[in-house]
Amino acid sequence: MTLDHDGTPLEEPHPRWHVRVRGLDKSFGTNHVLDHIDFDIERGKVNVIIGASGAGKSVLIKHFMCLLRPDSGSVWVDGTDVFALAPKPLAEFRRKFGLVFQFSALFDSLTVEENCAFPLKEHTRKNKAEIKEIVRDRLNALGLDGTQRKYPGELSGGMRKRVGLARALVLEPEILMFDEPTTGLDPLATRNVDEMILAACARYKVTSVVISHDMASVFRIADRIAMIHDHRILAAGTVAEIQASREPYLFEFIRTSGVAAAFGGRVVPEAGAP
Numbered sequence: 001m002t003l004d005h006d007g008t009p010l011e012e013p014h015p016r017w018h019v020r021v022r023g024l025d026k027s028f029g030t031n032h033v034l035d036h037i038d039f040d041i042e043r044g045k046v047n048v049i050i051g052a053s054g055a056g057k058s059v060l061i062k063h064f065m066c067l068l069r070p071d072s073g074s075v076w077v078d079g080t081d082v083f084a085l086a087p088k089p090l091a092e093f094r095r096k097f098g099l100v101f102q103f104s105a106l107f108d109s110l111t112v113e114e115n116c117a118f119p120l121k122e123h124t125r126k127n128k129a130e131i132k133e134i135v136r137d138r139l140n141a142l143g144l145d146g147t148q149r150k151y152p153g154e155l156s157g158g159m160r161k162r163v164g165l166a167r168a169l170v171l172e173p174e175i176l177m178f179d180e181p182t183t184g185l186d187p188l189a190t191r192n193v194d195e196m197i198l199a200a201c202a203r204y205k206v207t208s209v210v211i212s213h214d215m216a217s218v219f220r221i222a223d224r225i226a227m228i229h230d231h232r233i234l235a236a237g238t239v240a241e242i243q244a245s246r247e248p249y250l251f252e253f254i255r256t257s258g259v260a261a262a263f264g265g266r267v268v269p270e271a272g273a274p
Contacts (some may be wrong), residue, residue: 002074003040012017013078017174018207019064020042024073025057033059035231037073040176045223046201046208050215052254055228057211060178064209065097066090077175086191095123098206102180106152106167112139113148116167123171139167141203142196158189163218164197167233169204178210183215190214194221219243251256 002010010020019041024035033056041047042065049057062068063075066082073080077096085093106115116135118124126134136188139145152160161181168176178197182190194217200206212218218225218240225248226236234241235250245251 001005009079010074010076010081011079014043016043017030017041018078018208020076021060022074024060024063024075025071026056026063027071032231034070037228037233038224039233039236041207041209042224044201044205046197046210047212047224047226048212048218048222049226049228050212051228051251055175056231057228058179059150060228061211062178063181064175064177065094075192082137095171095173098173098176100161100164100168100176100178101179102165102183104152106160106163108152108183111149111151112144112155112163115152115163119167119171134170135166138169141161141215142166142200147184155188157185158192161185161193164194165200169200172204173206174208175209178208178212180211180213182214190217191220193217194201197221212267213257215254215259219259 004010004020004022008014010022014020017040021037021039024037024039026035029125037060039060049060051057051145056137059068063070064082066079066085068074069083077093082093093251107118108116113132115134116138117131120131120134136145139148142165144159144162147159147163149157152163165176181197182193185193197208197210198221202208210221222239224236224238225242227234227242229249235245235247237245242250243254
C-alpha cells in the first residue's frame with residue numbers, strides 16, 4: 001500500500017481530494033516543464049490553475065487523463081493509479097473526464113444537436129431517442145433551447161462555449177476540465193461563462209479544473225487556486241489564502257493583471273482600471 005504524506009492510502013478514494021498528484025516530473029527533450037509537482041484537486045469544487053504562458057498548466061492536466069505520461073511521479077484519481085492502467089481500462093477511466101476546449105472545438109459541419117450527440121454515438125449504445133433526450137436536457141440546462149439546428153458559425157463565442165460544455169456533459173463526467181474558457185470574450189460574455197461554470201458544478205455535482213489567466217474571473221469562480229511557476233507549484237490554497245499571500249511573484253502576477261485586491265469575495269480593480 002502506498003501512503004500519502006498525511007498517512008492516508010493513495011489506493012483509496014479520499015473524501016476531500018478527487019485528484020492527487022505526487023512527485024510529477026515531465027521534460028520534453030531539454031525543456032524541463034514540471035519538477036516534482038505535488039498537487040491536489042478538491043472534490044466537487046472549482047479548482048483554478050494559474051501561471052504564465054508556457055508554465056506547464058496544460059501539460060499538468062493532460063497527465064490527469066494519461067494523455068501524457070510523466071518521466072516520474074504518479075497521479076491518483078479516486079484511488080486509481082492512472083499510469084498503471086492497461087489500454088482497455090484506461091479508455092473506460094477517461095470517461096470520468098469531460099473537456100471544454102479553449103475555442104470550443106466544435107465540428108463546423110454539424111449542427112449543435114449533432115455536435116452534442118457525437119460523444120454518445122461514439123461511446124455508448126444508446127438509441128436515437130435516448131440520445132436526443134439527453135442532448136435536449138443538457139442544452140435546456142445551459143439556456144440553449146432552440147439552438148439545436150443551428151451551426152457553430154451562427155453562434156456567438158459565448159454560445160459556442162456553452163455548446164462545448166453541453167457536449168462535455170452528455171457522458172456524465174465526474175471531472176470537467178476547462179482550458180482558458182474566457183479567452184477572446186468580452187466582459188459580459190466572460191461573466192456569462194463564469195456563471196455557466198458555477199451552475200454546471202452545482203447542478204451536476206462535478207469537480208471542475210479551470211486553466212485561466214483572467215484573474216477577475218478566477219476570483220469570481222474559484223474555490224481553490226494553484227499557481228505554477230518555475231516548473232513547480234508556487235502556491236496553492238483557498239481564494240482567501242491566495243489573496244493573503246505575499247509571495248513576490250504571485251503578488252506581482254495578480255497586481256499586474258489589474259486586480260489589486262479582493263475583499264469579502266468582491267474583486268477590487270486597481271485605481272484607474274475600467
